[in-house]
Amino acid sequence: MTTFTAWSFDTPDGAGKALSALQSASSDGFVKIVDHAVVQWPEGAAKPDVTHGHEDRWRGTGWGAFWGLLFGSLFFAPLLGAAAGGALGALSKSLEAVGITEDQLATIRDQVTPGTSLLCAVTDEGNLDRVAERFHGLHMTLVATNLTEAESSTLHEAFG
Template structure:
């Protein structure tokens, strides 16, 4: 069953270092990445920037940025406006049923603020013996949510429902 992990970093560019570590873990077979997105918030910018990590998820790239869409809908909703807000409400209800709780969303929302960054990773088959040393050396903090059997499909559907420039 896939899980969603968020690697939170105390700097706007910490997620770039995390991305390098994540790439190494994927190449060593320490986990399978189904989808991944990075968010960075430079202190002088009015809102964070979300981007899909396509090189890690070649198979997912053709399906759209499902995790990037979820990040945009759920975490950036207060910044995005009313039109996106209605879609976010419906998406949030579906994601709760898929295993991403309101507490998880609230914790991540509170942590992602100007001057920080994060990696959002939907993965499975993680080898804790390979992940632990990387995470222990990282300045990042890990938050994890287990998805239900329906979770991956819900994220894919959310990704397809957004306009191309929404992420």
């Protein structure tokens, strides 16, 4: 099953370290990374820096559009004000179609502030227990996922 997860970190470099751990788990066959994005918001910066991978070269444009839609609705659309209300509603509905709710968007938006970072990953075929071993020692918060309730519970237990 393909899943979307987002982890927040208390430091601007935390998501980068977690990405290395996730890629290591992928190399060892514990999870397949479909695509990922890292948001780093250094202290004092006006806005976050967003980078995303292109694990799937054939569908890279589609993933670029997905990340643009997600991060545009998180960090840039709220600045547009009430005049953009209809467009924001359409963005939210588009993201809900892929399993990301408006409440999850709000939670992610609240977690990513100056001095923090975020790792978002679309994965498949994951062994959560083995992946959790790779994340040991990293201080993070799982802020969003479209896993089933049982899978989400397992992930929360594994990652705290």
